[in-house]
Amino acid sequence: MDDETADPRPGTVYLVGSGPGDPDLLTVKAKRLLETADVVLHDKLPGPEIIETLPEDRREDVGKRAGGERTPQSEINERLVELAREGKSVVRLKGGDSFVFGRGGEEAEYLAAREVPFEVVPAVTSAIAAPAVAGIPVTHRDHASSVSFVTGHEDPTKEESAVDWEALAATGGTIVVLMGVGRLPDYTEALLEAGMAPETPVALVERGTWPGQQVATSTLETIVDARDEEGIEPPAVTVIGEVAGTRERVLEFLANESDRATERAEPTASDEV
Structure with a gap:
């Protein structure tokens, strides 16, 4: 089989934790992957400011809501495999750390069973x-x-x-x-x-x-x-x-410190002269 007809090498799925939601608390690696990934499958919990930075043509909302799933986990698993087998770089973005009550472990097992390359990118758990x-x-x-x-x-x-x-x-x-x-x-x-x-x-x-x-x-x-x-x-x-x-x-300490800072900033009689 020549190169033109060979199946493309599978892409990599990155199981990325977004941290608690503040974009400044993304890890350096998570930020880089979000900027370079072909597609990002995200939950509802990465934080609105993080999700809004993702171009609409490179993101897919697969989030869940309390009281029922918006996207069944089985469909998310299958979508990860499908995209990777197309040779794409895929970020699976979750709130907090994907291995702390985030079903990241289940997704890792699913990918491993299908021999899809993946990497875990830890984050600060909420x-x-x-x-x-x-x-x-x-x-x-x-x-x-x-x-x-x-x-x-x-x-x-x-x-x-x-x-x-x-x-x-x-x-x-x-x-x-x-x-x-x-x-x-x-x-x-x-x-x-x-x-x-x-x-x-x-x-x-x-x-x-x-x-x-x-x-x-x-x-x-x-x-x-x-x-x-x-x-x-x-x-x-x-x-x-x-x-x-x-x-x-x-x-109480922070409030007192704020009051002291305000007092230091207020002009004194000598300042006004």
């Missing part, structure tokens, strides 16, 4: 970044020496939850729940029933690093009411544990 920009560390020497990451949106075909809330309540560390706004009443009740203190601090960070970021703080017993009062909606990260209580001290 499980860490969203709390951080809200002034909340997920670990702290005084409050938490461990952190558990939990999905609030398990596979709906499971007969029962794989999350052991009783065990999590007993760990004493931080619990970070992704995609869990809708099920907030369920798992906060489960933690209370497991013996976690009702006054345990809790924070909800909606659209962390995005335009329109919102934060609601309360306790394990009252966070559902705070969610409703503040109108917190997906996508949001839930932080449960003593670390959530540090936010107020951080904000």
